[in-house]
Amino acid sequence: MRKILVAGNWKMNNDVEASLKLTENLKELSKEFDQNVDVIICPPFVSLYSVKQALNGTSIKIGAQNMHFEDRGAYTGEISPLMLKELGVEYVIIGHSERRQYFNETDETVNKKLKSALKYGLKPILCVGETLEQRESGIEKQTVKNQIVKAFEDIDLSDAEKMVVAYEPIWAIGTGKTATSQQANDMAAFIRLAIADTYDRELSEKITILYGGSVKLDNANEILSQSDIDGALVGGASLKAVEFSEIINYSK
Numbered sequence: 001m002r003k004i005l006v007a008g009n010w011k012m013n014n015d016v017e018a019s020l021k022l023t024e025n026l027k028e029l030s031k032e033f034d035q036n037v038d039v040i041i042c043p044p045f046v047s048l049y050s051v052k053q054a055l056n057g058t059s060i061k062i063g064a065q066n067m068h069f070e071d072r073g074a075y076t077g078e079i080s081p082l083m084l085k086e087l088g089v090e091y092v093i094i095g096h097s098e099r100r101q102y103f104n105e106t107d108e109t110v111n112k113k114l115k116s117a118l119k120y121g122l123k124p125i126l127c128v129g130e131t132l133e134q135r136e137s138g139i140e141k142q143t144v145k146n147q148i149v150k151a152f153e154d155i156d157l158s159d160a161e162k163m164v165v166a167y168e169p170i171w172a173i174g175t176g177k178t179a180t181s182q183q184a185n186d187m188a189a190f191i192r193l194a195i196a197d198t199y200d201r202e203l204s205e206k207i208t209i210l211y212g213g214s215v216k217l218d219n220a221n222e223i224l225s226q227s228d229i230d231g232a233l234v235g236g237a238s239l240k241a242v243e244f245s246e247i248i249n250y251s252k
C-alpha cells in the first residue's frame with residue numbers, strides 16, 4: 001500500500017520570520033495530523049535552516065524548491081545539493097512548471113538535477129504537466145510521457161524507486177481551476193504506465209504520484225481518494241496552517 005504524502009510548496013512566499021510563524025502554527029496542529037500521511041514543507045532557501053531547526057522533534061519533513069546539478073563552482077546565485085544536505089533537507093522539488101516557464105528549466109536540466117539529487121541522497125519530487133493549449137489539442141498525455149521519459153533517462157531502477165512524481169497541469173496552478181478528479185486520476189494512471197514502460201510494473205505500482213494545482217480543503221478529499229493519486233503538492237493553501245492541516249487530515 002502506498003502511503004499518502006502531502007507536500008506544501010511555499011514558492012516565493014514568507015520571509016524567515018513569517019516562515020517560523022507558519023512552522024510554529026503547523027507544529028501545534030501536527031499533534032492532530034493523521035499518522036498515515038507523510039507531511040513535507042518546502043520553504044524558500046533562506047528559511048530552510050531556521051525551519052529545519054524549528055521542526056526538530058516533529059514528523060514534518062523539509063524540502064527545497066530547486067537546486068543546481070553541480071555540487072560546487074562558479075554558478076553565481078545557485079544552491080548545490082551538498083548545501084541542502086548540510087541543512088538536513090530530505091526532499092527537493094525538481095522541474096516545477098514555474099521553473100520551466102520562467103527560468104529556462106529544460107528536460108535536460110531536470111534529468112541532470114534528478115541524477116545529482118539522487119547521488120547526494122535527496123529525494124526528488126519531479127513535476128510534470130501540460131499547458132492548457134496542449135490539453136486542448138489533445139497532446140497532454142504525449143507531453144507528460146515525454147517529460148517522464150526524458151526525466152528518468154539513465155536513472156537506475158534502485159534510484160528511480162526513491163522518486164516522487166507530481167502531476168501538475170499548468171492550467172490548474174494558482175488559477176483556482178482544478179483538474180477534475182477523473183482527469184487527475186487518468187493522468188496519474190497514465191504516468192504509472194509510462195513508468196512501467198521505462199522500468200517495470202512493480203516500480204510503477206510502488207511509486208508515489210501526487211496531484212498539484214489548486215488543491216484546497218474543499219477538493220482535497222475527492223482528489224486524494226482517487227485510486228492512482230497518493231497525495232498532493234499544495235501551493236497557495238499550504239501558506240495557511242489551518243487549511244493545510246485540514247488537507248492533511250482530509251480523511252478524518
Ligand code: 13P
Pocket residue numbers: 009096168172173174175176212213214215233234235236237
Ligand atoms: P496552487 O496550489 O497554488 O495552485 O499551486 C500548485 C503548485 O504549483 C504546487 O507546486
